Amino acid sequence: MPGLVECSAGLFAEDGGTRDPGGINVNWPREHGSERFRQNLEVPERLTLVAEDGDQVVGSLSAVLSGASPMKPITTATLLSMYVKPEWRRGQIGSQLVVGFLAWAKGQQADRVDVTAYASNPDAIRFYERHGFVAKSVILEAPL
Numbered sequence: 001m002p003g004l005v006e007c008s009a010g011l012f013a014e015d016g017g018t019r020d021p022g023g024i025n026v027n028w029p030r031e032h033g034s035e036r037f038r039q040n041l042e043v044p045e046r047l048t049l050v051a052e053d054g055d056q057v058v059g060s061l062s063a064v065l066s067g068a069s070p071m072k073p074i075t076t077a078t079l080l081s082m083y084v085k086p087e088w089r090r091g092q093i094g095s096q097l098v099v100g101f102l103a104w105a106k107g108q109q110a111d112r113v114d115v116t117a118y119a120s121n122p123d124a125i126r127f128y129e130r131h132g133f134v135a136k137s138v139i140l141e142a143p144l
C-alpha cells in the first residue's frame with residue numbers, strides 16, 4: 001500500500017497541485033489514501049493496477065465501472081487516475097497500464113472508456129489520444 005500512496009501523492013502534487021492550486025487537497029493521498037485504496041480492492045467495479053520494478057512501485061492506475069442507467073444506457077469504464085514516476089516515463093509503463101485498463105474494461109463488457117486530463121497538460125492529452133481516446137467535452141470553470 002505505501003507504494004500506491006506514494007504514486008497517488010506524486011500525481012496529486014504534480015497534476016492537481018500545479019494545475020488546480022487550492023482546488024485539490026494535495027495531502028489527501030497521505031491522509032486518506034491507504035484506507036480508500038484498501039476499500040477499493042474489495043469492490044469488483046473498481047480496478048487498481050501497479051507497475052513494479054522489483055519491490056518498488058513505479059506507477060499506478062485506478063479505474064471504476066459505471067453501469068447503465070435509464071438516462072445513460074451504456075456501461076462506462078472511467079480511468080480515474082494514472083501516475084508513472086518521472087524517472088520511469090517514456091518506457092512504456094504508462095502504455096502497459098492503459099492496456100491493462102482497456103482489457104479489464106472489455107472483460108467487464110463496458111461499452112466505452114473515458115478519462116479526464118487537465119487542459120494545461122498537453123503531454124497527458126497526447127498520451128491518451130495515442131491510445132484511442134478523443135476529446136468529447138470541455139469543462140469551463142470560473143471562481144466565485
